[in-house]
Amino acid sequence: METDGQHREVTLETLVEKDNNRRDKTASPTQVGTGEVYLTVVIPAYNEERRLPESLAKVLTWLDEQAYRSEVLVIDDGSDDSTIQTLQRTIEERQTRQNEEAGHCRLSVVANPHRGKAFTVRTGMLQGQGRYILFSDADFSTPIEDVSKLLPWLEQNYDVAIGSREGKGAQRYDEPFYRHLMGRVFNLLVKLVTFSPFEDTQCGFKAFRREVAHDLFSRVQLYGENSGPVQGAMVTGFDVEILFLARKRGYKVREVPVYWYHFNGSKVNPFKDSLRMIGDILKVRLNDWRGLYNSGQK
Numbered sequence: 001m002e003t004d005g006q007h008r009e010v011t012l013e014t015l016v017e018k019d020n021n022r023r024d025k026t027a028s029p030t031q032v033g034t035g036e037v038y039l040t041v042v043i044p045a046y047n048e049e050r051r052l053p054e055s056l057a058k059v060l061t062w063l064d065e066q067a068y069r070s071e072v073l074v075i076d077d078g079s080d081d082s083t084i085q086t087l088q089r090t091i092e093e094r095q096t097r098q099n100e101e102a103g104h105c106r107l108s109v110v111a112n113p114h115r116g117k118a119f120t121v122r123t124g125m126l127q128g129q130g131r132y133i134l135f136s137d138a139d140f141s142t143p144i145e146d147v148s149k150l151l152p153w154l155e156q157n158y159d160v161a162i163g164s165r166e167g168k169g170a171q172r173y174d175e176p177f178y179r180h181l182m183g184r185v186f187n188l189l190v191k192l193v194t195f196s197p198f199e200d201t202q203c204g205f206k207a208f209r210r211e212v213a214h215d216l217f218s219r220v221q222l223y224g225e226n227s228g229p230v231q232g233a234m235v236t237g238f239d240v241e242i243l244f245l246a247r248k249r250g251y252k253v254r255e256v257p258v259y260w261y262h263f264n265g266s267k268v269n270p271f272k273d274s275l276r277m278i279g280d281i282l283k284v285r286l287n288d289w290r291g292l293y294n295s296g297q298k
Contacts, residue, residue: 001290005160037106038068039147040210042124042135044117046077046233049086051263055140062144063105070105075124116230118223125208125217133213137204139263146258150207159212159251162198162243163205169257176262186277190237194244194282198255201239205258216245221287221297222280235273237280244284248293259281 013023041059045052056074075082087109095105110127112120117279121135132154134147150161165172165183183202190196208216222241233243246253287293 010248012110027138036069037071037130038132038192039066039070039151040124040128040133041070041072042076042121042128042133043072043074043119044124044135045074045079045083045087045138045230046114046117046120047079047081047083048106048138049079049081049083050138053086053090055138059106060090060094060107065216066104069104069106071108071128071130073108073110073124073127075110075112075120075163077112077117077120084109084111084153101221103219114229115221115227116234116236117150118220118234118236121215121238122223125213128210128213131210132207133210134207135204141260141263142203142205142258143261146205147207149256149258150205150254153254153256154207154209157252159209160208160243160246162200162253162255163203163258164200165203165254165258165260166197167255168256171259172262173260174262175260179262180205182274186274189278190240190281193265193285194240196240196243196247198253200241200255201243202237203240203258203260206239206242209228212246212251215249216242216251219245219293221292222283233276237284238278240277240281241284244288245293248288 041063043052043056043059052074056072059072063072074087076087087107091107091109112123125133125135132151134150136142136144136298146163150163153161164170183200186202187198187200190198190201220238220241223236223238243253
């Protein structure tokens, strides 16, 4: 795949110097005083009865305080614990005080069959109705406040803004060395196989213009509508495919340094998930050679 000047400009090295100079002008997104949903936050959840209540409360509190309307879509990936029941109680509590205290954020839950995180994220991204749609891991290792770093770039005519744990301004906290090493090796393989310009494809904090999100997630090949049932948690390389498709279709992607905190309870299996993700990289390249990403190009 060719990488033109437009694609090269997304690398952190060539852009981060401009961030501080532009921060005052882009510190907050356009405030929306109408009934339009400005931001959709998609949260995939699989057996998150312990971690999700605390992180979700923080997200809802922050979004309620914003001057724009928002929605949170929690997509349950066939959990077999009490995740759904916990979410239903939260919705009921918000409904009872909706007219008096609750802010501009609407909370909804979608119950999926257990088909893995990639399929779960896809469900939410296709259903989101906000002008901009963000997906984040359930533990919000990158705090919801950092969405304010991404949205201004979408306001400036970028199509996708992705959180990055690499580059000037990014910070990692309490990350085990082996996790960091795994991530850097994986990123090197992504660059070698897909010619990716990005320093971090796997940070679970990415925002899209709505029409772009709907376009990209409707075209995925690895974990699309035909995804079958899975066993247990399954970490995949679906982010690599999404970013490959974004570049293939000529969308402008901005990589933005964010804060990232390591929390206990990760579902990553270093051996099994690494093999699966490497396989996903190779499948993306094979799919491209087979022309599966060419239909309906812009």
